[in-house]
Amino acid sequence: xxxxxxxxxxxxxxxxxxxxxxxxxxxxxxxxxxxxxxxxxxxxxxxxxxxxxxxxxxxxxxxxxxxxxxxxxxxxxxxxxxxxxxxxxxxxxxxxxxxxxxxxxxxxxxxxxxxxxxxxxxxxxxxxxxxxxxxxxxxxxxxxxxxxxxxxxxxxxxxxxxxxxxxxxxxxxxxxxxxxxxxxxxxxxxxxxxxxxxxxxxxxxxxxxxxxxxxxxxxxxxxxxxxxxxxxxxxxxxxxxxxxxxxxxxxxxxxxxxxxxxxxxxxxxxxxxxxxxxxxxxxxxxxxxxxxxxxxxxxxxxxxxxxxxxxxxxxxxxxxxxxxxxxxxxxxxxxxxxxxxxxxxxxxxxxxxxxxxxxxxxxxxxxxxxxxxxxxxxxxxxxxxxxxxxxxxxxxxxxxxxxxxxxxxxxxxxxxxxxxxxxxxxxxxxxxxxxxxxxxxxxxxxxxxxxxxxxxxxxxxxxxxxxxxxxxxxxxxxxxxxxxxxxxxxxxxxxxxxxxxxxxxxxxxxxxxxxxxxxxxxxxxxxxxxxxxxxxxxxxxxxxxxxxxxxxxxxxxxxxxxxxxxxxxxxxxxxxxxxxxxxxxxxxxxxxxxxxxxxxxxxxxxxxxxxxxxxxxxxxxxxxxxxxxxxxxxxxxxxxxxxxxxxxxxxxxxxxxxxxxxxxxxxxxxxxxxxxxxxxxxxxxxxxxxxxxxxxxxxxxxxxxxxxxxxxxxxxxxxxxxxxxxxxxxxxxxxxxxxxxxxxxxxxx
Numbered sequence: 001x002x003x004x005x006x007x008x009x010x011x012x013x014x015x016x017x018x019x020x021x022x023x024x025x026x027x028x029x030x031x032x033x034x035x036x037x038x039x040x041x042x043x044x045x046x047x048x049x050x051x052x053x054x055x056x057x058x059x060x061x062x063x064x065x066x067x068x069x070x071x072x073x074x075x076x077x078x079x080x081x082x083x084x085x086x087x088x089x090x091x092x093x094x095x096x097x098x099x100x101x102x103x104x105x106x107x108x109x110x111x112x113x114x115x116x117x118x119x120x121x122x123x124x125x126x127x128x129x130x131x132x133x134x135x136x137x138x139x140x141x142x143x144x145x146x147x148x149x150x151x152x153x154x155x156x157x158x159x160x161x162x163x164x165x166x167x168x169x170x171x172x173x174x175x176x177x178x179x180x181x182x183x184x185x186x187x188x189x190x191x192x193x194x195x196x197x198x199x200x201x202x203x204x205x206x207x208x209x210x211x212x213x214x215x216x217x218x219x220x221x222x223x224x225x226x227x228x229x230x231x232x233x234x235x236x237x238x239x240x241x242x243x244x245x246x247x248x249x250x251x252x253x254x255x256x257x258x259x260x261x262x263x264x265x266x267x268x269x270x271x272x273x274x275x276x277x278x279x280x281x282x283x284x285x286x287x288x289x290x291x292x293x294x295x296x297x298x299x300x301x302x303x304x305x306x307x308x309x310x311x312x313x314x315x316x317x318x319x320x321x322x323x324x325x326x327x328x329x330x331x332x333x334x335x336x337x338x339x340x341x342x343x344x345x346x347x348x349x350x351x352x353x354x355x356x357x358x359x360x361x362x363x364x365x366x367x368x369x370x371x372x373x374x375x376x377x378x379x380x381x382x383x384x385x386x387x388x389x390x391x392x393x394x395x396x397x398x399x400x401x402x403x404x405x406x407x408x409x410x411x412x413x414x415x416x417x418x419x420x421x422x423x424x425x426x427x428x429x430x431x432x433x434x435x436x437x438x439x440x441x442x443x444x445x446x447x448x449x450x451x452x453x454x455x456x457x458x459x460x461x462x463x464x465x466x467x468x469x470x471x472x473x474x475x476x477x478x479x480x481x482x483x484x485x486x487x488x489x490x491x492x493x494x495x496x497x498x499x500x501x502x503x504x505x506x507x508x509x510x511x512x513x514x515x516x517x518x519x520x521x522x523x524x525x526x527x528x529x530x531x532x533x534x535x536x537x538x539x540x541x542x543x544x545x546x547x548x549x550x551x552x553x554x555x556x557x558x559x560x561x562x563x564x565x566x567x568x569x570x571x572x573x574x575x576x577x578x579x580x581x582x583x584x585x586x587x588x589x590x591x592x593x594x595x596x597x598x599x600x601x602x603x604x605x606x607x608x609x610x611x612x613x614x615x616x617x618x619x620x621x622x623x624x625x626x627x628x629x630x631x632x633x634x635x636x637x638x639x640x641x642x643x644x645x646x647x648x649x650x651x652x653x654x655x656x657x658x659x660x661x662x663x664x665x666x667x668x669x670x671x672x673x674x675x676x677x678x679x680x681x682x683x684x685x686x687x688x689x690x691x692x693x694x695x696x697x698x699x700x701x702x703x704x705x706x707x708x709x710x711x712x713x714x715x716x717x718x719x720x721x722x723x724x725x726x727x728x729x730x731x732x733x734x735x736x737x738x739x740x741x742x743x744x745x746x747x748x749x
Contacts, residue, residue: 306721309671313721314363316678316688317714320705321360321368323686324352330379336687337703345386345442350375355396356710357404357413358739362726363718373404377412382420385443390427390436391461393420395526395737396707398468402475403739406732414475421472421481433511434487435462449508456505456514462488463527464736466534471741489534493544499559500551501573502527518573520556521583521629526736528552529588532596537733539744549596556589557606566635567616568609581631581640584647587614588736591653594660595729604660611657614650615669624676625694626650643702645690646681648712648738655716659729670720677713712738 320334328334331341332351344351353372360369398420405413426445427436435457437447449455466485473482495513496502504523505514520528531552535545560570562580570586572579593607617626620637627639628647651670658666680699681688688709689701715738719727732740 306667309721310718313674313714313718314365316674316682317359317363317710317718318365318368320687320710320714321356321365323683324705324710325368326686328352330375333707334687334705335703336683336685336689336705337701339685342704344392345384345388347381347384349382349384349388349393349397350380351396352705352707352710354380354400354404355707355737357400358407359710359715359718361404361407362715369404369408373408373410373412376401376404376416380416382423382442385441387439387441387448389461390424390438390440391458391464394424394465394468395735395739396711398424398472399735399737399739399741400711402468402471402741403735405475406740406742414472417472418476418478421469425480425484428484428487431508433491433508434484435491435506435508435511436465436488437508453505455509456507458523459502459504459506459527460523460525462506463492464530466530467537467733467735467741470534470537474744489545493548496548496551497555500548500553500555501559502552516573516576518560519583519586520560520570520589521572521586525583525585525588529592529736532592533733533735536595537741537743539746541744541746553593553596553603561606562632563609564632564635567613567632567637568606569613569632570610571632580633581629582613582617583629584614584617584626584644585649587611587617587626587649587653589653590614591649591656594653594656597660607653608657608661611650611653611666614653615673618650618673618676621694622697623680623691623694623699624672625680625691625699627694639695642693642695643691644681644694645702645704646677646688646706646709646713648708648716651713651716651720652738655720658720659724667720670717674717708737 323336324334327336327339328341330350330353331348332344333342334340334352335342341348353375357369357372357376360366360372398417401413401417401420405411405417423442423445424440427438427440427447428434430447431437438450438457438461440447450458466489469481469485473479491511492502495506495511501518502524503513503515504517504519506512507514518524528549531545531549535542535549538545540546556570560573560578562569562571562578569580569582570589572581587610590607590611593603593610597603597607614626617630617637618624621627621639625644626647628641628643628645629639630637631640651673654666654670654673657663658670677688681691681701683689683701687705690704690706691699692702693699727734727740732742734740
């Protein structure tokens with residue numbers, strides 16, 4: 001504290017007395033432990049305490065009128081400063097300059113007293129702060145008075161602790177108050193701005209005004225995405241976190257895709273742990289959420305963000321529907337670029353229209369649904385002299401009509417469904433073994449096989465018609481439809497190999513399988529799906545379907561599943577060996593496994609690993625869109641073939657995994673995939689188109705909007721961001737085209 005003291009030459013240059021400027025401590029002061037050390041032990045000795053001592057100097061040095069040593073009038077200056085401290089030093093007053101000297105001396109003493117008090121107060125604050133830090137209670141602190149003013153009390157002790165150097169001048173407390181006031185003003189302004197933004201967005205939403213919003217990936221593209229391509233991946237860099245299922249599964253040169261949904265140079269552990277951001281926004285580098293509305297916080301408004309995403313999906317659906325209505329009404333498919341139509345049969349079956357009926361109802365487009373229903377009532381025609389695929393017609397048209405009935409309860413849908421089923425039945429009845437032919441003429445009833453396999457039936461085609469026919473029998477109380485498809489399953493049950501996996505080709509004349517090619521992709525996929533869903537549709541009253549399904553899953557895990565440090569995938573078996581490729585169609589498997597896992601955590605974990613690989617089919621593509629299939633070599637994947645037909649299988653699996661795990665990462669992945677599709681597949685004039693090559697940037701469109709774009713892809717996306725009540729999986733089963741069918745009552749025969 002000596003640095004606070006003025007130098008001796010300054011304080012005593014005009015004084016003839018070598019006296020410490022502060023009072024000599026009394027015995028009480030010297031023994032008081034609460035007073036500062038410098039008060040009890042002054043740095044200078046006190047030498048002038050009486051008049052005799054002050055006049056004992058030589059007479060020659062005290063000549064009257066001397067400028068250096070004026071005539072001295074000895075006196076004692078006693079003053080009580082309120083603290084019991086006395087200043088007992090001799091002061092001199094000049095007769096010639098008495099008034100001026102007394103004034104100067106008084107000012108000097110006042111300055112010294114202020115310095116003395118300041119030092120005492122600072123020592124006191126340091127002493128009491130030390131006591132507080134050592135655990136002393138604030139209420140135990142004794143007040144220190146200066147001039148009758150309380151400098152320290154239990155009520156103000158923390159203010160003094162935080163601002164110890166400002167107790168004398170009062171400047172810093174005022175600055176602190178001003179700073180706190182400004183912070184309060186900023187907080188109020190932020191709250192008001194937030195409230196205005198929410199109110200404005202709500203008003204615009206109520207008025208139906210759409211404001212384009214950039215996605216988190218687009219908003220933060222400059223930090224990550226722009227560096228390494230459209231999605232920020234540098235596929236030439238080895239993966240770094242594939243083995244960590246918590247933090248993520250893929251890392252590129254500069255970016256890492258974490259399960260929290262955050263793009264950055266590392267996974268945000270805070271976001272992963274709290275799960276506040278995933279599915280609701282993205283995590284920033286500080287671990288806080290970057291919500292869809294653009295603000296940061298500890299959590300995001302889940303319902304608001306899901307509502308915005310549903311609105312975007314509904315807008316994409318209605319835009320596609322309006323393009324179909326304008327250019328291809330009543331036809332099978334839309335050509336969005338050339339603004340024309342494409343039909344499977346002359347005149348068309350209204351494939352897109354019927355396939356999208358239940359989706360229209362689901363998104364709340366009731367006016368469009370009513371218009372489409374009127375077309376079904378008056379214009380849908382099955383009396384066509386042309387061959388149709390029994391499988392495709394069943395899952396899309398028959399399934400679409402039945403699902404529409406479950407929403408609208410208008411029996412016209414059942415009547416048209418029964419009319420179509422009657423025209424498809426000969427494909428079962430004309431087969432010697434009961435396994436249906438792949439094609440039938442709707443007018444003549446003549447049946448045939450595929451052009452490239454005329455004597456064979458395809459596994460997925462013969463085993464993916466049971467749900468629709470069985471539910472139709474349930475509605476009409478006519479068992480003929482149920483008996484036809486159940487006969488097929490009788491044949492399949494007897495022919496199931498010991499490893500549980502069915503070959504792709506079934507010979508109609510001999511009733512046996514051909515070759516040994518096994519795949520969960522094209523030509524095999526939905527057969528296994530329908531084993532499980534027949535078990536669910538019948539309310540688990542027919543255990544043979546569950547038994548067949550479990551055997552096939554066991555065969556998948558033992559024979560086809562490949563797990564590497566980077567990818568897990570379902571391979572194919574060809575001629576007794578494995579073909580390391582996986583179709584986009586095979587990406588339904590994670591959803592199927594999740595649906596049938598029950599309490600089996602190992603099956604659910606396998607489903608999650610497979611889903612991560614399916615998502616990588618998209619994220620590692622230059623366009624961010626998955627190809628029709630990929631091949632795996634040297635722990636990498638390559639597109640083969642490279643086209644994309646707006647397929648739904650990956651999003652379907654994300655929907656099921658979200659339902660059964662509630663992990664927000666599946667919503668984030670689904671939204672990322674949709675944004676990529678919207679970026680590259682959207683046709684400005686209306687509608688969406690498939691791509692010829694997803695590895696080209698920009699890609700070329702194929703001018704074809706498949707019916708399952710509306711029936712499945714957008715429907716699963718919409719359900720992904722909906723409440724569970726939008727589709728109760730305890731009450732309904734979805735067919736392979738995404739059409740819901742109610743489970744049979746437990747009392748049903």
